Amino acid sequence: MFDGVLARGRVPEAVSDAAWLRAMLAAEAALARARGLDAKVADAIAAAASDPRLDPRTLGARAAESGNPVVPLVAALREIAGPEVHRGATSQDILDTAAMLVAADALVILREDLGAAAGAAARLAAQHRATPMIGRTLLQQAMPTTFGLKAAGWMRGLDAGLERLAGFRPVAQLAGPAGTLDAIGPDVLRRYCELLGLDEPVLPWHTERSRIGELASALGIACGAIAKVAGDVVLLAQTEVGEVTEAAPGGSSSMPHKRNPVAAVSARACARQAPGLVATLLASMEQEHERAAGAWHAEWAPLRALLVASGSAAVWLRACLEGLEVDVARMRANLPAEAELGGAVASAGALVDRALSRRPGA
Amino acid sequence: MFDGVLARGRVPEAVSDAAWLRAMLAAEAALARARGLDAKVADAIAAAASDPRLDPRTLGARAAESGNPVVPLVAALREIAGPEVHRGATSQDILDTAAMLVAADALVILREDLGAAAGAAARLAAQHRATPMIGRTLLQQAMPTTFGLKAAGWMRGLDAGLERLAGFRPVAQLAGPAGTLDAIGPDVLRRYCELLGLDEPVLPWHTERSRIGELASALGIACGAIAKVAGDVVLLAQTEVGEVTEAAPGGSSSMPHKRNPVAAVSARACARQAPGLVATLLASMEQEHERAAGAWHAEWAPLRALLVASGSAAVWLRACLEGLEVDVARMRANLPAEAELGGAVASAGALVDRALSRRPGA
Amino acid sequence: MFDGVLARGRVPEAVSDAAWLRAMLAAEAALARARGLDAKVADAIAAAASDPRLDPRTLGARAAESGNPVVPLVAALREIAGPEVHRGATSQDILDTAAMLVAADALVILREDLGAAAGAAARLAAQHRATPMIGRTLLQQAMPTTFGLKAAGWMRGLDAGLERLAGFRPVAQLAGPAGTLDAIGPDVLRRYCELLGLDEPVLPWHTERSRIGELASALGIACGAIAKVAGDVVLLAQTEVGEVTEAAPGGSSSMPHKRNPVAAVSARACARQAPGLVATLLASMEQEHERAAGAWHAEWAPLRALLVASGSAAVWLRACLEGLEVDVARMRANLPAEAELGGAVASAGALVDRALSRRPGA
C-alpha cells in the first residue's frame, strides 16, 4: 500500500525474501564447492531456489523453531542434495554471508541512483554557477549567492555519501559454531570467499559487528545528505518562494490542481527513516560471546528497512533533481532590490568551478 | 524469510496491506453514510475490497504519483461507486482514520498476548512466592530473594505496559484539506465517528501528532518490559546457571542437541526494534502547517514495523513464560551455602502477595 | 558556552549536581526518620549539604570506585551522622528516590513554562479565530483557514503534552540490595514515602523501569508538540511569507539587521534532542536481574539531558508565543485573490470555539 512511496526502485527486490534465499543458496553451494564435494551437490543446491520445500514462507515459519531460517533450509537442502550440505558451518555463517551478498547487490543499485542524483546536482551547479539568488540563513533572507553554489553543496553531500558507500567492503563469514574454523580450515575459507567474490575475514565476525555498524552509518549519512537536498527543494518550491518546480508534481485527492513536490517530499519521508534504524543497528553491536542471544536477530529487519529506505530515497531524489525546473526570473525577483550581486556571484561561481573540478572522476 | 521470528502471531495480518485497504474502505463508506448519500454508494464502497482495481500493489504503485495511496483509491472508488465518493475529505482524513482502525485491531491482539504473558508471570509469582534463589546485582550474586518476587516484578512491568496500551484511545480524522471542516460540518463528523466506533476529535490532528507519539511510546514501553523479562530468562537459562528452561528450546544447524531459549531470544530481538522506531515517530511529530511535507509519510513504515515488533515480542514472551520450567533444586544449589534465607523469603513472599492482590482485576 | 541556548530557564538548576545532592540527602534523612533513629541523625544528614566532604565533585570522583555516588556519600554521611545511616537500603534506593524528587521538581517548572506557552497559543487562537490565512499542505498553498485554528492546533498539542506530564506520578524506591524489603519492612517504607511526598511502590522497581520509560515518553511527546509549533513559526516568519515576527528577534554576527526568530529556532534545537534521548532510555529498560550491569547507570545522563532539553524548549516556546506579532494584513495579502473565505472562516472559528471550551480548566 505504501510501497510506491516508501519502497521505490529496485532495492526492495534486491533485499526481498527471494533474494535472501538466492544468497543463502549461493553460500551453501560455495561451501560445498570449496570443500571439494562432488559437483552434483553444489549444483543441486544452486538449482534448489525454486524447490517448493524452499518457499521463503515455509522456511520463515519453520525458522521460528530454532530462531533462524538456516536450520530449516539446511534440513530441506539435505533432502535435496545429501547429508554433506552445510557440514562444518553454523547458521550464522550462511546468514551473515547472505547478508553481505544481498547488501552488495543493493548497494550497486543504490549507488547508481544516488550517483545519478549527484550528477544531476552537478549539472545544475554548472548551469547555474552564476544564477543569482538570495542566500537564506535561519530561513531569513540574508546575502546573495548563486543557485549553482547551492546545487554544488548538494552535490558535495551526495558525493560524500557515495564515497562512504563505495568504501564499504562486503566480507564473507565462515568459521563454524564457536568460530574456530577447525571443522573448515583456512583453505576452504579462502576458496569460499573467492567463489563468492567477497573479502576474506581475518577473523570470524559473528559477534564483532563493526561492518554492520559501518554499513548502517554509510546509509545513514547518505540519507542525511538526501534529506538536506529534498528539504531545500521543498522550501524553494513553496508557493511564496516559487524558485523551483518538480517536473512531475503531484495533485491531491481534493485539490487536483496542486503542484506538490512529490518526489522531494517522498525522498524526505524515506530518508527520515534512517537515523532510528541506524541507532538500532549500532545498539545491536553489543553481541554476547560467540553468538548473540537476540542482538544478531535484531539486525535483520532494520538492515533491510534501512536499505529499502535509502534506495527509495535515492530514486526519489534522482527523479526530483533530474527534472528540476529552475525559475531564474523568480530567483532574481526574490532578491532584495538593493542587493549588490557582483562580488558574491563571481566568488560563488569560482567555488562552483572548484567543486566541479574536484569531483571524483572529473 | 524472517517472519517466523520477527513477525509472529496475528498482528502482522492485522497491519497488512489488506487490513489497511479494509480500513480505508471503512472510512470512505462511513463518510458516505454520514453524509447521507444513497445507501448504494456506501455499500458499493464496502464491497469493493476484492475489486481488482483496488489491489494494494496497484494502489501502492499509483500512490507514487501523488505521494499517498488515497488518491488512486478514490479514483478507483469513483469508478465503482460514483463521483460523490470522498467529497469534502482529504487524503489524510482517510489514511489517519485507517491508521487508527488498524492500530486498534492490532492492539486488541497485542493486549491479549501481552496479557497472557503477564498472567503467566503472575502464576509463576504465586507458585514460587517462597522459592528461594540468589538475587543478583551487576550480575554478581548478592543476597537471597525468591523466584516469585522476580516473576512478580516481571508481571508489574508487563501490567504497566498493558495499562498504558489500554489507555490509548483511537480517534477519527475528518476535516478536509485545510482542516476547517467547512465542506463537511460537525454533524457529518459526529456520525462518521459513531459509525466507525472511534472517538471524535476536538480538532483535526493532521499535524498535531501527539496521539501517534502516545501510541508509539506505549508500544516502546511495552517492548522495554518484554525485553527485561526475556533478558532475565536468557540469563537464568545459561548453562552455568540453569535455573529455568523453555518448554520448547531450539537446536542449531550444527548442534541439534542444544537447548537454546529461542522464545526469549526472539522476544528480545523483536522488542529491541522498538526504541529506534519510537525515536523516528517522535521526531516525525514536527509536521509543517496543515499537512507535513514528508514527516507524515515518514510515520507509515515505522508505525507498522513497531506494531509488528511489539506484537511478535508479546507472542514470543507469552510462549516463553507459559511453558517456563523452573528448576527449584538448581536455584537452591546456586545459593551460597551460608545464606540465611528466612527473613528474605518471608519478606519477598509478602511483597508477592501484595503485588498479586493489587493486580487490575485481582 | 551553549547554555544560554540549550539550557535555558530554571530546569537546569533543578537537575544540577547540587539538586541531586539535596535529593539524596532528603532520601537518607527520610530513611533515618522512618526507621525511628534519633532525630539528631536525620538532622545531621539534612544539614550536611554544605559539608565539604559532600562536594559533588568529590563524590562524583569517588563514585568511580563503586560505580555510583551513593557509596562515597554514605561513607561521608556515616562520618557525619553515625554508622546507622543508610542501614537496610541499597545505593539504588537512594539514587532512584533522588531521581524522582529531582524529576518532580523539574516537572513543576517545565509544566509552568509549557502551560504558559499553551496559554499564549490559546490567546492567539481566541484573538485570531476569524483571521483568514491560507492553509498550506506539503508547503504549497492549499485552501483558506484561520490563524486562530492554526494556533488552536498548537494549543491542543501543547495541552496534550501537559496532560501527559501531569499524569506522571513520582514514586519512591526503598527495598534493600535484593529488593526484598526484609531489612526495612513495610512500615518503614510507608513512612519514608509519606515523609518524601512520593507514591509508595507496590514492588521495588530497581529493574522494572516502566516509570522511567513513561517519564521519558511524556517529555518526548511534549518536545514533539513544541517542535511542531516552533517549526510553524520559523516557516511563517520566512522573509517571503512574513506572517509572524518574534517580539525580540536576534541579529547575527555579520548581519546585525536580521530579524531571526531566535526563540523558535532555539526551541526547535532543544526539542530535537528528545527522540534520541528517549530511545536511549527506552533501550535502557532492559535491566538484568535485581540490578542492571550498566543499563541503570546509562539512564542518568540522558534523563538529565532530556529534562534540560524539554525545560529549555518550553521556556523558548513560551517566549516565542507570548510575544508573537501577527501580521494580519500580510496573511490576507498572501491569500490567493480568488479565495472564497466565508465558509472556511466560519467553520474554522467554530472549531476554535469548541477547542477553547474543551480546554482543561476552561
Place this chain on the structure above:
Amino acid sequence: MFDGVLARGRVPEAVSDAAWLRAMLAAEAALARARGLDAKVADAIAAAASDPRLDPRTLGARAAESGNPVVPLVAALREIAGPEVHRGATSQDILDTAAMLVAADALVILREDLGAAAGAAARLAAQHRATPMIGRTLLQQAMPTTFGLKAAGWMRGLDAGLERLAGFRPVAQLAGPAGTLDAIGPDVLRRYCELLGLDEPVLPWHTERSRIGELASALGIACGAIAKVAGDVVLLAQTEVGEVTEAAPGGSSSMPHKRNPVAAVSARACARQAPGLVATLLASMEQEHERAAGAWHAEWAPLRALLVASGSAAVWLRACLEGLEVDVARMRANLPAEAELGGAVASAGALVDRALSRRPGA
C-alpha cells in the same frame, strides 16, 4: 555527581566550555592573521582567553540573544582587539572551526585510550591463544574455543573503531554569511586552514553536514565495539561463570565484599549513550538553505555528549582490560568433561596468530 562514572578521563576537559573558548579564539586569531591584520590584533585575540568579558557563562547567557555564542564573543573581542575582528566571517565559520579543533583534540585522547584497550586485548589474545574455554552461543555452552580467540575478536572490533576514527579528517570552515567566500577570498581561506592545521574545505559545509555524520558514526561504531567487550567481561565475571575478574572490582553501599566489575559496567553505561546521540546527529544533517533554523544548534549538545561518552567508555575499557585477571583453571573447569579440545584449540590459536600479524603496525 555522575562524572566519575560517565565523564571519565581527559576528554571531558577537552570538550569543556574553556576548550571551546580557546578554539573559538584560535579561529578568530587565525582569521586575523590570515587577513594580514596588524599582528597585535591576533595577539590580543589569542591572549583574551582569561579576559573576564569572555567568561563562558557570560557568553553563554548572552548567546541567547542571537542564538549562538559567537555574536557576544565578537562584540567582546572588538572591544579588546578592535573593530576588524571577525570581518568577513559568519558565526558558523567560527563555531564549526572550533568544533573541529575541539573534536580533533578529543580524538587524540580517545584514540590513545582506545588504542591502549586494543593493545591490552592483543596481549590477552597472544597470552591465551591456546587457553581452552567453552564457546557460548545464545548464552548456552556450545563448542570449545580459546580465550585468546575471544580476546582477538575484541581486539579486531576495537581496531576497526580506531581505524575509522583515524580516518576522520577535521576541516576548517570559513566562507561568510551566505557561504560565497566573497568577503574573504581563497587566499585568506588557505592561510586560515594552514594556521589552524585543518584541512581546507572544497566548499563551505555550513549545511552540508556529512563530516558531522561521519564523526558521529565513527564514535558510535567505537562505542559498539567497546560495549561488546564490556558485555563479555560482565558475563564472564558472573559468579556462576567466574572466568575473569577485574583488577579493582568495586563494592556496594550495602555489600562491601562484592567484587563488581565496575569498569566493564561503567564502560557499558557510557557506550550505550551513543546510538541515540548518533541518531540525533544524523537527523540533524537535514539543514535548511545556507544556515539551519535549529538543526545546526541541535548538534552542539549531542556532539559533546557523544565525545564524552566515547572517551569515558574507552578509559573504562582500558582499565578493565589492562588489569583483567583470567582464571584459566575455572575456564577449564567450565568445559564439559567430554569436550575434545585438540582441533579447536589449534585452529583457534592459528586464527589468533593471523589476527595479531595483521594488526596495523604489527
